[in-house]
Amino acid sequence: MSSLEINSSSFNQETKLPSSPPLVEDSACEPLGEDLNEVEENSKDVIKFTSEKLSIDEVSQLVISPLCGAVSLFVGTTRNNFEGKKVISLEYEAYLPMAENEIRKICSDIRQKWPVKHIAVFHRLGSVPVSEASIIIAVSSAHRAESLQAVSYAIDTLKAKVPIWKKLRV
Amino acid sequence: MSSLEINSSSFNQETKLPSSPPLVEDSACEPLGEDLNEVEENSKDVIKFTSEKLSIDEVSQLVISPLCGAVSLFVGTTRNNFEGKKVISLEYEAYLPMAENEIRKICSDIRQKWPVKHIAVFHRLGSVPVSEASIIIAVSSAHRAESLQAVSYAIDTLKAKVPIWKKLRV
Numbered sequence: 140m141s142s143l144e145i146n147s148s149s150f151n152q153e154t155k156l157p158s159s160p161p162l163v164e165d166s167a168c169e170p171l172g173e174d175l176n177e178v179e180e181n182s183k184d185v186i187k188f189t190s191e192k193l194s195i196d197e198v199s200q201l202v203i204s205p206l207c208g209a210v211s212l213f214v215g216t217t218r219n220n221f222e223g224k225k226v227i228s229l230e231y232e233a234y235l236p237m238a239e240n241e242i243r244k245i246c247s248d249i250r251q252k253w254p255v256k257h258i259a260v261f262h263r264l265g266s267v268p269v270s271e272a273s274i275i276i277a278v279s280s281a282h283r284a285e286s287l288q289a290v291s292y293a294i295d296t297l298k299a300k301v302p303i304w305k306k307l308r309v
Numbered sequence: 310m311s312s313l314e315i316n317s318s319s320f321n322q323e324t325k326l327p328s329s330p331p332l333v334e335d336s337a338c339e340p341l342g343e344d345l346n347e348v349e350e351n352s353k354d355v356i357k358f359t360s361e362k363l364s365i366d367e368v369s370q371l372v373i374s375p376l377c378g379a380v381s382l383f384v385g386t387t388r389n390n391f392e393g394k395k396v397i398s399l400e401y402e403a404y405l406p407m408a409e410n411e412i413r414k415i416c417s418d419i420r421q422k423w424p425v426k427h428i429a430v431f432h433r434l435g436s437v438p439v440s441e442a443s444i445i446i447a448v449s450s451a452h453r454a455e456s457l458q459a460v461s462y463a464i465d466t467l468k469a470k471v472p473i474w475k476k477l478r479v
Contacts, residue, residue, distance in 0.1 A: 194366070195365055195366055195369045195382075196364070196365055196366040199365045199384065203384075203386060203440055204440070205388070205389040205439045205440045206388065206389060206390070207386060207388060208385060208386055208387070208388040209383070209384070209385060209386065210382075210383075210384040210386060211381075211382070211383050211384075211460070212365075212380075212381065212382040212383075212384070213379070213380075213381050213382075213453065213457065214369065214373075214379070214380040214381075214382070215378060215379060215453070216373060216377060216378055216379065216380060217378070218375070218376065218377060218378040218451065219375040219376060220376070269375045270373055270374070270375045281388065283383065283385070283464055287383065287457075287460070287461045287464075290381070290457070291457045294453055294457075
């Protein structure tokens, strides 16, 4: 499903959770740096918004590659407190077409900066109870520095630029 | 099981894989920074060497905490090539008592540098096929910067200082 298809689907400025969540998988254009008679494996960016519980194993499996020695992940979870108040859950809303486009830009920026292989960004929407994941970012690369730096960049940039909001249920 | 118990068990300078792998779990001494009438949750360092396949979900579950909003992970996987040669698997050996002590020092260093909550370091020994994990490091913290920096520090320091060797099967 392309970004445009998501744009033209049932999402609008309010968050609407799809009955079947959008899974956006694109091949990036960078050439493979390796050729060892393996089946060619195109680099991919996988972006998903969903109201379902996120799985760290599922997201990491999407980026693991025989060409890579490193996978770095960031998992954002709901904390039970905020500014001294007890928190029950966080409610996430996104302006989905723009959010998906902004995350796609972040993936593109990462590929300009570091030779990474696969990138996956999964964001949960709606209510996220304490200790459950609201976001999982995973990046694979041949060597460790690239994926570590890319994941830090991704979450910092996502927090600064992507139209996703959270409300505290206290 | 304490580090000393591992020291005095069947391990010696050659890698010997335990029939039941050592799982070392200690409470770190730092006080809890939060008190929200939750059950107190002591910080812990979990270090494990095993010949079994590593699970990213298992390791991440060990560090997820209701007090934390962030989990960062690094997963080292076997790459199918090294210096132009095709690789079938990597064989890992460790001088276990010293390796475990050095990882414990890294955990202690991390706690000096950043206010992290839980740290887990799992290392597989023996043969690790292409795309499978040889190491998983997971760190949780209230906010994201601390766990991201701690994971980078942990893998860089582990690679530089911990007596774990790999042989390529090409």
